[in-house]
Amino acid sequence: MIVIVSGSGHRPARPLLRGLGGARLVTPRTLAGPGTRCDPADLPAATLGTRCGTLAAGDVTAVLACLPAVTPWDLPHIAGPERSFVAAELTALLALWLQAPALVVNRPVPGSLCGRGLDPGDARWAAVQAGLPITARSRAETRLTLVGDRVLPGGADPAAAELVRALAKALDATVLCVRLAREPDRGWCVHGVEPWWQAADGEVTAALGALIAEGAR
Amino acid sequence: MILLWGHPEERPFARVLRALHARGADPLVLDQRRPMTVTSGTVRTAGASWDLAGVKAAYLRPYDAARLPAVTRSPARTALTRHARRAAPALCAWADHAPALVVNRPSASATNAAKACQGLLVEAAGFAVPPSLVTDDARALAEFAAEHGAVVVKPGSGIRARVALADVHDPDRMARLATCPTLFQRHIPGEDVRVHVVGDRTFAVRLVSDAVDYRVRDAALKQSTVELPGDLTERCVALARALGLVVAGIDLRMTPEGDWFCFEANPAPAFTFFAGADQVAEAIADLLHAHRPSS
Numbered sequence: 001m002i003v004i005v006s007g008s009g010h011r012p013a014r015p016l017l018r019g020l021g022g023a024r025l026v027t028p029r030t031l032a033g034p035g036t037r038c039d040p041a042d043l044p045a046a047t048l049g050t051r052c053g054t055l056a057a058g059d060v061t062a063v064l065a066c067l068p069a070v071t072p073w074d075l076p077h078i079a080g081p082e083r084s085f086v087a088a089e090l091t092a093l094l095a096l097w098l099q100a101p102a103l104v105v106n107r108p109v110p111g112s113l114c115g116r117g118l119d120p121g122d123a124r125w126a127a128v129q130a131g132l133p134i135t136a137r138s139r140a141e142t143r144l145t146l147v148g149d150r151v152l153p154g155g156a157d158p159a160a161a162e163l164v165r166a167l168a169k170a171l172d173a174t175v176l177c178v179r180l181a182r183e184p185d186r187g188w189c190v191h192g193v194e195p196w197w198q199a200a201d202g203e204v205t206a207a208l209g210a211l212i213a214e215g216a217r
Numbered sequence: 218m219i220l221l222w223g224h225p226e227e228r229p230f231a232r233v234l235r236a237l238h239a240r241g242a243d244p245l246v247l248d249q250r251r252p253m254t255v256t257s258g259t260v261r262t263a264g265a266s267w268d269l270a271g272v273k274a275a276y277l278r279p280y281d282a283a284r285l286p287a288v289t290r291s292p293a294r295t296a297l298t299r300h301a302r303r304a305a306p307a308l309c310a311w312a313d314h315a316p317a318l319v320v321n322r323p324s325a326s327a328t329n330a331a332k333a334c335q336g337l338l339v340e341a342a343g344f345a346v347p348p349s350l351v352t353d354d355a356r357a358l359a360e361f362a363a364e365h366g367a368v369v370v371k372p373g374s375g376i377r378a379r380v381a382l383a384d385v386h387d388p389d390r391m392a393r394l395a396t397c398p399t400l401f402q403r404h405i406p407g408e409d410v411r412v413h414v415v416g417d418r419t420f421a422v423r424l425v426s427d428a429v430d431y432r433v434r435d436a437a438l439k440q441s442t443v444e445l446p447g448d449l450t451e452r453c454v455a456l457a458r459a460l461g462l463v464v465a466g467i468d469l470r471m472t473p474e475g476d477w478f479c480f481e482a483n484p485a486p487a488f489t490f491f492a493g494a495d496q497v498a499e500a501i502a503d504l505l506h507a508h509r510p511s512s
Contacts, residue, residue, distance in 0.1 A: 033353025033395035040333045040349050049353055049398075078396070086397045088330070088374035093351050093398045095331035096373075111327030121310030129314050136257065 001059050002212060004197075005094065005113070007067035007074045012197040016064075019205030020212075023064075026050060028074035028090050038093065043100040057100035062212040064105050065098060065114040066197040103215040105208070106173050117173040123193040130170035132163060135189035140179035145196055147175050147207035148214075154203070160188045167193075175208070218271045219244035219505050222308060223278035228489040229498070230278050236502035242509065245272075247308075249279060250291075252300040255307035269311050274318040274508035276501065278485055279305060318463065318508040320501065325461030326484035330375035333400055335460070335481060342456040344469075344479035347402040355391035358383070358401060365403035369429060373400035380430040402480075404429070407472040412445065413488050414457040414465045415500035419450045422491045432490075440492040449477065456482060464501060 002023040006012050017025065026048070035049025048055040067074075070090040072083035091113065098108045106115030116122055127134050144160060145152045146168045151161035160180050167190055168176040177196035180188050200208070219237065221244050223230045237244050245267055247253060247260065254261045258269045291297055309323040328335045336346040350361045351373055362368045362385045370383040383401055384390060409424040409431055423443045428436035445453070449469075456479070457465040466486025470478050488497040 031398075033398065034355065034357075036351065036353045036398045037357040038333070038351040038398075040336055040346075040351075049395075082397075085372075085374075085376055088376050089372065089397050089399065092331040092333065092373040092400075095334045096351060099334060099337065109327075110324055111330065119306065119310060121307050122313060125310050125314035 002062045002064070003055070003060050004064045004066060005098075006197070007070060009071070009073065010067070010195045010198055012064075012066050013200045015202045015205045016197055016200040016208075019202060020064075020209055024052075024055070026055065028070040028087070029077060031090060031093075036093065038096050040096060040099075043096070046097055046100055048097060057097070057102065060100070060102045062103040062105065062215060063098060064197065064208070065108060066195070068112045068114050068118055070094065103212060105175050105211070109172075115173055116171040117168070117176045117193050118195060120192040123167065123171060123178075124190065126170045127167055127190045130166060132166055132170070133183070133186050133189040135181045135183055135186075135191050137181045137183075137189075137191060139181065140191040141181045143177060143179050143194070143199060145175070145177045145199055145204050146173070147204060148211045150207050152203050152207060157188065163188050163190065174211070218267070218273060219509060220247065220269075220272045220275040221245070221277075222247040222249070222275065224249055224280060227278060227280075229485075229487055230276075232489055232494065232498040233276055233501050233505075236498045237506060240502060240506045242502075242506055244505075249301065250297070252293075252297060253304045254300065255304045255311065258311065260304075260308070269315065272315060272317050274320075274505040275312060275315070276320045276505055277312060277323070279308075318505065320463045320505065321465075321484045322461060328460055329481060329484050332371070332373050332375075332481055338460060339456060339479050339482065342459045343452060344456065345477065347405050347478055347480070349400060349402045351398050351400050353395050353398040355385075355394055358391070358394065359385050361401060367404035368401050369404045371400050371402065373398070379433055382429055405470050405472060405478050407470045407478075410443065410445070410469045410471060411486075411491055412449075412453045412467040412469060413486055413491070413497045414453050414462070414467060415497060416463060416504050417454050418500050419445060419453055420488075420493050420497050420500070421445045422493060424491075442493045460484075463504070 002020050004023050005026045030051045032051050033049040035054040038046040046057040070087045072087045075083050078086045094113050098104050109115050124134050144156050144164045146164050151164050164178045175196045177194050177199045179191040181191045183189050225248055260267050312319050313322050313324050333349050333351055340346050352358055368383045369380050371380040372378045411422045413420040421443050423441050424431045425439040426436045431438050453467050460482055462484050466483035468480040488494050
């Protein structure tokens with residue numbers, strides 16, 4: 001089973017939700033007990049309690065992590081004064097659950113359930129550290145998405161595709177959506193990043209499906 | 218340049234600032250309660266700006282500025298909150314990548330926001346961690362308690378709340394459990410030892426209290442500085458390094474049988490609560506001061 005974990009902000013694009021047949025969407029709002037049991041010493045046996053029944057880690061082949069953290073805005077059903085606390089606890093729970101041995105795209109890092117490649121500031125500093133060119137232009141010219149080793153849409157300028165690959169390596173991201181702009185004297189430069197799951201079209205979704213199938217083998 | 222970011226009246230911050238002043242340093246203090254912008258490696262406050270490339274060492278103790286009373290009570294709270302919400306992520310992004318000594322990098326500090334997850338790293342570093350369960354299921358908790366005996370409940374996130382014994386027979390509490398997955402751990406009896414790691418130095422304090430959580434106000438608490446036995450000093454330094462922390466407050470407990478458990482590594486320890494706080498502040502100041510540019 002493929003699981004898409006998403007919050008109320010930055011919802012996944014429709015092709016992603018429709019294109020991965022049978023994928024189960026888990027949102028903070030659907031996380032409702034009882035049924036959650038996560039023993040850090042036995043994560044393959046972990047379960048999540050959801051409104052649609054219990055989700056066993058052992059049944060999950062891949063997880064698409066599409067939120068950096070659970071926020072109070074994800075939890076309108078929780079009483080106001082408790083929302084921040086419950087949001088922080090659910091974030092901590094998901095951070096643990098995502099350590100279970102399924103393919104997770106992108107692997108969580110401390111402070112972000114969906115790995116790096118979402119925070120524009122982080123991406124720009126990472127680019128600078130990796131010696132990649134960045135631009136201060138107000139507008140990007142193009143947007144490319146890396147899925148595994150494929151850069152989409154196909155037929156992108158090879159120099160731009162190489163820049164995306166290099167940034168993904170610097171951010172340790174398997175999937176990454178990068179905005180680029182071309183400077184007259186420096187060529188393609190990193191303009192910023194954005195949530196890949198919002199930019200996912202049919203081509204990106206198909207590539208993700210192939211990546212998951214490959215990872216499951 | 219040495220940079221300090223946080224709330225200058227907060228005790229650990231103030232103590233480190235004082236120790237830096239005593240060394241003749243004149244650090245850049247970024248007060249979270251004041252308007253500030255961070256763009257393209259430059260930080261600007263009212264009437265001044267600094268290039269972050271000049272920062273050789275930084276001590277970060279930021280709070281959520283939007284919740285600081287000085288901000289929430291200010292007539293300019295909307296503008297202050299807006300400034301803080303923009304500046305904080307930008308400064309954190311810089312701090313995660315800066316080629317400077319950063320105490321501590323935000324990404325390393327974030328391990329403490331998911332305690333069971335941090336426990337996996339603590340265990341990988343060679344410390345015993347109490348058996349744990351994150352659950353919203355009263356039946357699972359009852360089984361856990363049947364296996365482990367007394368169980369404590371604590372926040373699984375970085376939100377501070379006291380640790381307490383869990384009453385698995387209280388039907389009201391068990392009914393409420395379903396509203397939020399909660400971290401439970403086997404209760405480990407014994408004596409607490411807080412170890413402050415500063416670079417490769419350690420400062421240990423033995424804490425004797427009858428309370429489950431010695432931090433509660435009415436706990437009769439006795440503190441004394443101690444030397445760590447065996448190789449614990451090296452192991453604590455190694456744990457802090459493994460977590461990417463330059464400074465850490467490591468919570469250990471020694472059982473009556475002499476076994477050691479580690480509960481967590483705090484990336485922003487409130488060391489002023491503990492005996493020997495001046496030594497910790499001096500050590501942090503030494504570390505920061507050693508990274509100043511040579512004149």
